[in-house]
Amino acid sequence: DTAVSQTPKYLVTQMGNDKSIKCEQNLGHDTMYWYKQDSKKFLKIMFSYNNKELIINETVPNRFSPKSPDKAHLNLHINSLELGDSAVYFCASSLAGGAGGNTEAFFGQGTRLTVV
Amino acid sequence: AQSVTQLGSHVSVSEGALVLLRCNYSSSVPPYLFWYVQYPNQGLQLLLKYTTGATLVKGINGFEAEFKKSETSFHLTKPSAHMSDAAEYFCAVLTGGGNKLTFGTGTQLKVEL
Numbered sequence: 001d002t003a004v005s006q007t008p009k010y011l012v013t014q015m016g017n018d019k020s021i022k023c024e025q026n027l028g029h030d031t032m033y034w035y036k037q038d039s040k041k042f043l044k045i046m047f048s049y050n051n052k053e054l055i056i057n058e059t060v061p062n063r064f065s066p067k068s069p070d071k072a073h074l075n076l077h078i079n080s081l082e083l084g085d086s087a088v089y090f091c092a093s094s095l096a097g098g099a100g101g102n103t104e105a106f107f108g109q110g111t112r113l114t115v116v
Numbered sequence: 117a118q119s120v121t122q123l124g125s126h127v128s129v130s131e132g133a134l135v136l137l138r139c140n141y142s143s144s145v146p147p148y149l150f151w152y153v154q155y156p157n158q159g160l161q162l163l164l165k166y167t168t169g170a171t172l173v174k175g176i177n178g179f180e181a182e183f184k185k186s187e188t189s190f191h192l193t194k195p196s197a198h199m200s201d202a203a204e205y206f207c208a209v210l211t212g213g214g215n216k217l218t219f220g221t222g223t224q225l226k227v228e229l
Contacts, residue, residue, distance in 0.1 A: 039206055043219040055215055103210055105217055107159035
């Protein structure tokens, strides 16, 4: 049973296109995230949702629009793709943030997006 | 703002040798600290975490880390490296009021025969 699954694993597309990446978790977590990993392996958070509500938006261009239909799903839609969007995108989930020890995030396998 | 700094973007050790990956944190409040490992073309997997309590934390695959408040450090160690340990290692701190992980820049571990 995959805990955090994201699709597709690879995505190659042309500049200007619109694409979506889907993410689902079966861990019963109420917080989900999107992280971007660049070519130098640097990981940076993009968005965080708690119970379908956006709680973190880290100055991401508004071409990126996350959507959470329920707390088990967090999809990422990207409009007008640019070359600089090429990266690996990771979905993750955790129990609610704040106090407590069960705050580690569980990550999906990543989606390697290549914009040509 | 809370952050972590990983010293050394690349570390190379011989198989059987001690592994030491360095992480220093900056935090005005007691931090929650994590080490994750990323194997090639894979997602991140939690190795270990420190929240409260015992400062020496044991994780999976024989790794451990010690939280040292006086040194603001959370270095990752393993007594004897194995070829299968070759991967990218990330130190992270829980920030944003507990709502996000902020990662260090990563350390690539190479294990040589």
